[in-house]
Amino acid sequence: MSKNQRVAILIDQLFQDSEVTDPKSKLEEAGFKVDVIGPNTNEEYVGKKGTKIKAGKSIDSVSANDYVGLVIPGGWAPDKMRMNEKMVNFISDINSKNYPIACICHGGSMLVEADIVKGKRLTSYASIRTDLINAGARWVDKEVIVDGNLITSRTPADLPAFCSELLKALSFVGV
DSSP states (O other), X not given: OOTTOEEEEEOOTTBOTHHHHHHHHHXXXXXXXXXXXXXXXTOEEEOTTSOEEEOSEEGGGOOGGGOSEEEEOOBTHHHHHTTOHHHHHHHHHHHHTTOOEEEEGGGHHHHHHTTOOTTOEEOOOGGGHHHHHHXXXXXXXXXXXXXXXXXXXXXXXXXXXXXHHHHHHHTTTTO
């Protein structure tokens, strides 16, 4: 793995705290550069449990060409992010490169919005199960599911398995 490989984490207000902080620290420990990307650069985003994180970049200033993977945390942020056309297009662009996209909890709603779930085996927080099924996914209640480049998990309790599969998938990028 090249030390300059970058992974993006999308963020907005009321993200699930550990679903940003845990993957970010695991990725950085593995040598990846991690960019937290929000609607606005340098805006402070507050998690559901009070964690404050500044976006280092805005969605307006990034390109999928700069990244080898993407993390989409849950919480209530995905409900805001799915209304941001640039964030949705960013997901589509990463997906078109077949790079890993890791979604946890409500993050799967972003995959629905990007229209990339049809025929895929996925999991999520239970409340968006029907959304994923209606969009054509095959939903499974399991701590982590990997289907092609998509890695999905249900809740913060699944973070160890989620992070492990994300790192495994990223180890193959560029091979």
